Amino acid sequence: MQDRFIKQINQLPASLAAGLVPLLNQHFSGHLDAQQVADLISISGLEKSELMFQLLTIAKQISLAPVSHFHVGAIAEGNSGDIYMGANVELQGRALCHSVHAEQHAISHAWLNGETGIRNIWINASPCGHCRQFINEIDGGAAINIYLPNTVVKTVSEYLPNAFGPADLGVAEPLMHKQQHTLYCDDQSDPLIIEALDHASLSYAPYSKNHSAVVLELIDGQTFSGRYAENAAFNPSMMPMQMAIASLLRHNHGFEEIQRAVLLESSAGALSLIDISSDALQAISAVPLEHIVAEAI
Ligand code: THU
Numbered sequence: 001m002q003d004r005f006i007k008q009i010n011q012l013p014a015s016l017a018a019g020l021v022p023l024l025n026q027h028f029s030g031h032l033d034a035q036q037v038a039d040l041i042s043i044s045g046l047e048k049s050e051l052m053f054q055l056l057t058i059a060k061q062i063s064l065a066p067v068s069h070f071h072v073g074a075i076a077e078g079n080s081g082d083i084y085m086g087a088n089v090e091l092q093g094r095a096l097c098h099s100v101h102a103e104q105h106a107i108s109h110a111w112l113n114g115e116t117g118i119r120n121i122w123i124n125a126s127p128c129g130h131c132r133q134f135i136n137e138i139d140g141g142a143a144i145n146i147y148l149p150n151t152v153v154k155t156v157s158e159y160l161p162n163a164f165g166p167a168d169l170g171v172a173e174p175l176m177h178k179q180q181h182t183l184y185c186d187d188q189s190d191p192l193i194i195e196a197l198d199h200a201s202l203s204y205a206p207y208s209k210n211h212s213a214v215v216l217e218l219i220d221g222q223t224f225s226g227r228y229a230e231n232a233a234f235n236p237s238m239m240p241m242q243m244a245i246a247s248l249l250r251h252n253h254g255f256e257e258i259q260r261a262v263l264l265e266s267s268a269g270a271l272s273l274i275d276i277s278s279d280a281l282q283a284i285s286a287v288p289l290e291h292i293v294a295e296a297i
Pocket residue numbers: 065068070072087088089090099100101102103125126127128129131
């Protein structure tokens with residue numbers, strides 16, 4: 001089992017801990033499929049929501065919060081029934097706008113795994129305004145159920161009445177809606193560029209058209225990617241660098257393992273994420289940010 005979970009596992013009900021230990025192996029990155037969830041429900045005898053609140057104590061361990069020292073965990077259940085953990089991430093010494101909220105982390109985790117919608121979200125702290133706005137961008141987002149400890153379950157539309165969302169800007173295919181944007185790059189020999197192209201083509205940038213992605217490569221060759229996820233209110237958008245950093249942490253890797261970092265952006269974008277991505281990268285690594293502009297077709 002991974003060291004980061006050892007303390008928490010001992011606080012869980014014994015039957016649940018016994019079922020979880022084999023799952024929290026070295027490869028665990030916060031994703032449990034629907035069958036594993038069903039098995040944990042039957043092993044522990046807990047109701048689904050009770051199980052999720054117990055699992056939030058595990059999700060919280062993924063948090064990196066050198067500024068606030070306030071650790072938040074979130075679990076998003078995708079339309080498939082699989083669950084995706086996330087936790088807040090803050091970058092030491094850099095602007096607070098680089099922070100990733102636990103809810104954003106969990107949702108981006110689900111999106112990276114091919115989910116096209118979210119049914120339920122469990123969180124151990126009330127979702128802030130920025131997260132309510134971020135969740136509202138998801139396809140069908142207004143109907144997502146939000147579960148908090150000792151609180152009646154409510155939908156996103158109850159947490160965010162009179163919402164301003166993608167429809168207000170004429171966007172009919174919101175976040176997580178399956179869509180693909182074709183991008184082309186001359187250099188097809190570099191696997192990192194191919195991976196960045198794939199993710200950028202799946203990114204969500206209806207406002208700026210800056211379809212973009214970041215890939216971080218570790219010394220052992222493993223890669224972690226993030227896609228740009230814009231928001232109708234602009235500021236709650238999630239940067240591709242933040243999404244990639246969150247993924248790396250979720251997979252229990254350290255920043256010192258990064259050997260390459262690539263930002264790929266569409267030539268059709270009304271803006272560039274080069275400066276904000278470099279700023280975030282410099283907080284965690286000395287490697288230079290490679291910048292590629294791909295042709296939008
Ligand atoms: N935080 C979340 O992760 N979700 C919320 O909605 C509330 C706030 C995090 C962000 C930051 O890392 C820390 O808690 C303090 O705000």
